[in-house]
Amino acid sequence: MQRTMFDKIWDRHVITGETGAPQLIYVDLQLVHEVTSPQAFEGLRENNRQVRRTDKTFATMDHNVPTKDIFNIKDQIARKQIDTLGHNAKEFGVRLAGMGDVDQGIVHVIGPQLGLTQPGMVIVCGDSHTATHGAFGSIAFGIGTSEVEHVMATQTIWQTKPKTTGIHVHGKMPKGVYAKDIIMGIIAREGVAFGTGQAVEFYGDTIENMSMEERMTLCNMAIEGGAKMGNVQPDQTTFDYVAGRKYAPKNMDKATEYWSQFYTDSPEAFDRIIDFDVTQLAPYITWGTNPGMAVPVDGQFPAINNDDDQKAYDYVGMTPGDKPSDIKIEFAFFGSCTNGRLSDMKIAAEALKGHHIAEGVTALVVPGSRTIKEEAEKIGLDKIFKDAGCDWRDPGCSACLGMNPDQVPAGVHCASTSNRNFEGRQGAGSRTHLASPAMVAAAAINGHFIDIRKETA
Amino acid sequence: MEPITIVTNKSVPLMNDNIDTDQLIPKQFLKNILKVGFGKNLFYDWRYLAPNKPNPDFILNHDERKDARILITGENFGCGSSREHAVWALKDYGFRVVIAGGYSDIFYMNSTKNGLLAIVLPKEQRDILAKAGADEEVVVDLPNQEVRYRDDHFKFDIDPLWKNKFINGLDDIAITMQYEDKIREYEAKIPNFD
C-alpha cells in the first residue's frame, strides 16, 4: 500500500486505538507559551500531577510581551500571565526561555531555531500556527489548553487520524513572488476551509527548491486554509538546517538515516490532490477580513456575493472594483511567525534600503526572536530600518494580534506580513492587508500597495 | 466534567458562517489564568456597543433568548485561533449544545474536553431549527443521537468515544493513565541520536 510521509510518522506514534477512531498518539515535543498554559498548569496542580517529560517540553513568552522597554509590563493581566509562566516553569521543572533570554521569541520561530523541531516528530503547542513546524517533515498541530494539560501529564494525545491532501506546487517562482504569495494564492483560489481538519503536504519542484524559512512560511499559513497541519517532506535542505543547532541530535548520521524513511511513496497515497502552478503567480494582498479574501496585486476587489462579503467591505471601508493601490496604507507591520525570520528581515531591509517610508506611515519591525534580532543587528539591518523611518523592536508576537501595546489604530489600513486579517485582529477597528515582506516594504514607502514586479523587472 | 444526556431547552439562532474564535471571545479577554468568567464577554464585539452598553439588536441580548442553552449556527464554526477560551466562554455563558454545519478541528476537540456538545446538522435542518420561537423547546437527545423540534427528528453522528465521555462526564487524563504500561513500552523504543 502506498503511504504518505504523514501516514508513516503517524503510524509510528500510535500507542493504542484503530484508524478511524480516536487513537492515543505519542508526543515528542510540546512547546508552551504564556497565554494557553496557565489553566493547564493549574489543572495539574489541582490533581496533584507532574509534567511527565520535562525533557520534551519547552516554554517561552511571546504573545503578551512588550517589544519596547520589555521589563516594564504595564498591562497588569499580561504581567500576571508572564509571571505565572515563570513560576509554573520553575515549579514543574520545565525549560524556559524567559524575558530577555537570548533564546526567547515567538514559539514557532524558536523551536526550529534551537533545533528542537526535527523531522519525524509529533509536535504540539497550544497555538494554531504550530503548523509551521511541519516544514521539517514532522506532524505538528495546534491544541487547546485541556490538551496541553493532557500532554503535560501523559506525553500523549487522543487524535483521530486526519485525511491527507497533497498540494503539487510546481514551476519557477517569478521575480517579486514569494512563499507567502503561494500560500495566499492557494487559499484565495481554494477557500478558507479547503483543508478543514486535514494533513496537507506541499510537494513538487518549487518546494524542493525552497529554503527552510520559505517552507515554514508556507506551512505556517496552511492553517488559514482550514488545514490541521502543513507538511513538507524532509530532505537534505532540512537536515542541513537542523545540524549543529543547540538541541539538534549529536549523532546526525544516525538521525538522518532515521529521518530519511519519512517520505511519501507516491502522490497516489494522498486522499486528494490539488495542483498549483506558480509560473504566472502574482504577489497577493488581502482586501477583506479573512485570508481567503485576497486578490493578485494587479487585480480588483470582487463583487459582493454574500453577507460575509458585505460585512467585510463595511469593515475595511473599501468597495468592489477598488484596486490594491487604492488602499491608503498608514501602518506597516514586519514580523510574526509567518514572516519574522532573518530572511524576511533581509528582504524587507533590501526593499527599504535608500528609501524612507511615506509621510504619515508608522512602521514596526519586530524580529521573531532575540537571536534573529542580534543577527540582524550584526549585519546592520537595524540601521537600514531605522534610516528608513521604521521602529526597530524587541521580539514577540506584537501587532500580529495586538495583545501587547503594539496595535493598529481603529480605521487605519495596515500592510502586514502576518497571517490573519480578522476583524479587530491587530487592534479594535484595525484594517489588515496581508502580504509578503517585500510588498509590505513597498507599500510603506509609497503609502499604498504597488506592483513590485514592475520595479524589480 | 458535568455529564450530558438529554438537553431540553430554548435555542438561539446565529446563522452566520465562519464565526471565528476572535468573534467568540476577543483577545483582550484572554489574559486570565482561570477557566471561568469568560461568558460575559462572549461575542463581545457584536453584543456590546460600548463597554457595559449592550447592543439591543443583537439576538443574545433579547430578553426572551437570554436563557437559551442551545446555539444554532452556520458553517465552519469556531475557526481561527486555537484558543480554548472560545469554548469556555460559550460554556460559561450557559450554552450546553452548539448545532452547526461544521467546526474547525481544534474547536471541536476543545468542545469534547469541556462538555460542550457540538453537533453537525445539514443546512436544511438547521434552517428549520432556526425558526424555533423564543418560547419553544428543542430537545437534544444524546443517547439516541437525535435533535427533536415539533414533529421533526434529526439524527446526528458522534464518535462512540466522545459519546461515552459526554454521557459519563469522564476526565481525559484519568482515562489515558490506564494506558501507562503501553506508554512506557513506547518510550523504551524511541530512537536515541546522542
Ligand code: SF4
Ligand atoms: S506571531 Fe501571531 S500567529 Fe504567530 S504565534 Fe504569535 S500571535 Fe500567533
